[in-house]
Amino acid sequence: VSPQRFARTFFSRAATDVAPVILGAHLVRRLPDGELLRVRIVETEAYGPQDPASHAFGGATRRNATMFGDAGHLYVYLVYGLHHCLNVVTEGPGRGSAVLLRAAEPLEGLEGRDVCRGPGRLARALGLDLAFDGADLTRGAEVWLERGERPASIAVGPRVGITKAAERPWRYVIEGDPWVSRAARAGRAGSRR
DNA sequence: TCCCCGATTAACT
DNA sequence: GTTAATCGGGGAG
Numbered sequence: 263v264s265p266q267r268f269a270r271t272f273f274s275r276a277a278t279d280v281a282p283v284i285l286g287a288h289l290v291r292r293l294p295d296g297e298l299l300r301v302r303i304v305e306t307e308a309y310g311p312q313d314p315a316s317h318a319f320g321g322a323t324r325r326n327a328t329m330f331g332d333a334g335h336l337y338v339y340l341v342y343g344l345h346h347c348l349n350v351v352t353e354g355p356g357r358g359s360a361v362l363l364r365a366a367e368p369l370e371g372l373e374g375r376d377v378c379r380g381p382g383r384l385a386r387a388l389g390l391d392l393a394f395d396g397a398d399l400t401r402g403a404e405v406w407l408e409r410g411e412r413p414a415s416i417a418v419g420p421r422v423g424i425t426k427a428a429e430r431p432w433r434y435v436i437e438g439d440p441w442v443s444r445a446a447r448a449g450r451a452g453s454r455r
Numbered sequence: 456t457c458c459c460c461g462a463t464t465a466a467c468t
Numbered sequence: 469g470t471t472a473a474t475c476g477g478g479g480a481g
Contacts (some may be wrong), residue, residue, distance in 0.1 A: 300469055307462070309462075315462070316462085317462080320478095323477075324477080324478095325477060325478090326477095327474080329466070339462085339477095340474095340475075340476070340477095341461060341462065341463060342460090342461060342463050342464080342473080342474070342475080343461090343474035343475035343476070344463070344464075344473065344475080345463050345464070347462060347463085349462090362462060363474095364462085379462070380464075381462070381463075382463050382464060383463090383464080421462075422462075422463095423461085423462055424461090424462055425461090434470075436477075445463095
């Protein structure tokens with residue numbers, strides 16, 4: 263347990279608070295063969311309670327159970343039958359909130375401009391699937407989060423790919439960062455923070 | 456059980 | 469810009 267890791271209390275607040283502050287943080291993955299993968303998070307989205315766009319809206323089910331558990335755990339789900347998406351659980355037990363990790367910059371063990379550009383690609387690049395749903399990012403040995411460089415400026419805009427509550431400005435990106443997703447780039451510039 | 460649809464992506468025209 | 473791929477969740481019956 264590296265001192266650079268975030269403690270659970272760091273994640274124990276609203277998703278809209280966690281989403282901007284984990285920009286610049288490092289997501290680290292230890293593969294079965296021992297190889298280390300490291301990426302820098304550049305784009306996130308918040309999904310809170312009382313949020314019609316969230317999987318947690320409507321209460322706990324088998325799929326979203328992790329969202330209702332302890333903060334600082336990894337919530338993984340399958341979309342469109344093909345792609346996995348990675349989320350960090352926020353707030354705490356019974357709340358049902360999380361931050362979706364949408365794009366990252368490869369720092370170590372990965373090559374290519376697009377490998378982490380988009381939530382499905384990010385999960386694939388790190389070799390994470392449903393088997394990792396519920397993994398403890400504050401203590402686990404296979405995947406975790408560490409403090410990184412604080413971004414100079416953060417931009418906010420509407421979330422991507424949803425139809426409900428699409429107007430909420432809960433997508434956060436490092437302003438001007440070349441590694442953000444295609445959707446973030448195409449969308450409105452968004453307001454600064 | 457049946458059925459619709461999605462927090463996406465890549466491969467088209 | 470448009471669309472197929474692909475499958476499990478969850479509401480309806």
